[in-house]
Amino acid sequence: MSFDEFLHKKRQMIPRWHTYQVARWSGLLDHTGETLETEIKGNIEEAKQNWAEKSHLPQASELVGAATLQNSFAIEEAIAAARFILDSPKASQLAASLAKNYLQLSSGTHEPFPDIILPENARPYWDVLANIKKQLREYPQNYIKWAELSFFYATIGQNEKAKDAMQIAINGNSENRFLLLSASRFFLHIDEGDLSLFYLRKAIRNNPDPWVISAEIAISDSLGEDPKEYRRGLKVLNYENVGDFNKSELAGAIGTLEAKSGEVKSAKKFLKTALIAPTENTLAQAVFLLPHLGNSQDIKSRLTSNKSSFEAEAQLFYADGKYEQALNSIISWLKYQPFSSRPALHGSFIASLALEKHDEAIRIAKLGLLSSPHEFMLQNNMAFSLISLNRTDEAESILNKIDSSKLSKSSQAVITATQGALAFRKGNPEAGRKLYSSAVDVFDSLKDDRSKALAFYHWSREEDRLETPFVKDLNDRINNLLKKTPLKEIELKLKK
């Protein structure tokens, strides 16, 4: 991996892995149809009459419950009964929550986005895990909680424990959409994508759920396999009784495949379908595919309608050179998908290179290392920012822990360059120059001009700090490279 390869790595329409609260909020657990009519046809008239005859708590909660059961939120008597419950000092917590829920839905207020706190260290996650384990001791059949246990274990990098918990969840129930999508995303996360496909394909045989088919297509593609459900996916996109939101990721996954095979016209057609009622994942995918689609105005305008499209926002802000906003969106994206290293990679890179906020870069890298303790690029970014703050001992200790033997040539060159910076800061410019030069040679051999330009840029920064005569030559080399490979973050700084 080169310095910023993650920025350009091919993105797939891989399903998101959410906590249950976020998944509920996002609507991805809902029925795939267009209407919200329930099959439950309880006797609301009787409940109304009972309430009219005796306006006490039991009758009030019976009416509010009956109306909720049927998704009927405009019944005046039920609204009055809900208010009665909330005004009653004798109302139980259960009754009050029933009433609050009813009034919220009858007023048309959307449930607020779940408040997610991003802990600075693993301690709060351990508290969350302890609470989930307590819940599971009380009710082990709660497979949603097993999936949550897995989520939080993965967030702190305990993938073995996360796998055990996820196996219990998916073996306990392999037909439920939330469990299927969570499990398939997790197994891919731990490089066991074949397990993802096993569960997804088994489920699709009984129920051609568009979300599950979308996951099968995207994960197959990311594993380099031919998706088995592509044709079925095309069919499901034509079902009129499947809502646009429920088709969004499936259309996005198929559109991505089309774009990959160079079928731009067809890709645009599917992305248009995907963007009618997009999920945040679809928006992020659409932003990734922007260079293949031409005008991005349509996508930009849709971002405001989806308040959790953090990844898409981050990408668009970054592309526009709005690095502060990009960083804010990345922090939200990290809260949203804390087990993923991608937001932390983006964030630490932007904070250090574009914004030179090295404290922030260290913080973000640390957050990412909670879930991905062996992600060398995060370790490298953290070491680089520590070096920039002259905290050389800490940086050296991190760099020493990286096992370069398992890394690609390009990744090894990235580490060599960072070691060059360390040598400069430790008062050994000759060694620094040698290391930078060696890294540049590797990038040169790999024809990786972007990484070469970045290596020269950081080298130049160190020479500039020592006020040596090499700065001009290095900057000339950078400018030559920038003619071939634009690198906005550096161009702006060089102009200054």
Place this chain on the structure above:
Amino acid sequence: MSTPAALLTGKALADGWDVTEMLTRPPTGTGGHFSVSYKVKHAESGKEAFLKALDFSGAARHADHLKALQSMLEAYNFERDHEKCKTKRLDKISTPIAHGTISIAGFGDYSSVHYLIFEMAKGGDVRNFVSTMPEFDLAWCFSSLHHIAVGLKQLHWNGIAHQDLKPSNVLVMDANDTKIGDLGRASDQEKPSANDNPPIAGDLNYAPVDLYYGNIPIDARERKYLTDMYLFGSLIFFYFANVNATHAIVSRLTSGQRELVGKGSFQEVLPYLQEAFKSAVDDLKVSIDAMAPDYTSDLIEMVMQLCDPDPTTRGGPKLKKLRVANYDFQRFISKLDILRKSVRNYV
């Protein structure tokens, strides 16, 4: 518009009963209960009783007139003729002490009003009793729940599943006696009836969600008993929080998740119900803690076993190890007996 069943006040019935007072107003709209309740008094003994007059004209307001009529007749006949309830000493089941027909002129085909007379429940149904209790009475709650559990055991022992247990069918005969009423939706394994076949025979507001699905690997009769078990657990929700289990669970789903109910397979929706169930039980725990902190763990353990949304695990794992059916009520009867006695000693 008035119906013949609503015009019985002041009438003298056969066997010496006089109708003295209407207790519930006749139903309105297209839904509602198709019966009107009265207080009756025996002319000779002076004994007061409760009369349920069937309003067959109510069926005419129903979208499926004939089906509604058939259902009413089945319910009426089941309660009127059920020999087992009369002969097997089911002392926790409210059975009719008299029945008959009275004609109210001017209603054509619907002039005949069929009625059943039951012992008077002095406290009314449990909703009314609970609403008018000056303060929460834990001893009464345990005792009342114990009586209901005994009643269900009596029914199950005789091959009868109630299928419609809910607060309005729990009758407070007096402060020391609770009985189960309204066997109109019951199913007797020895006496086939229309109540045997519908997937949901009782009130949809109370029914466990699994009843919307057919493909659950449990014997049909056993499933009816397991439904009674859920409905009994739902009464614990009601006694301590005034909300039934189904409302507590299903209200925790999103509107879109609620729409899933009854569609696809039960396994697709079950994890959501299990998560919602646990969350509802956690809230119930708060209510019980406020009223009876010394008994929270006992009650919550019972509710967890009784109301599990998955009927295959309902009843509790401990029972399954014993060679006793998991819908057997004896364990809960014993537990509630211990609890009610301990409250008395405690008080």
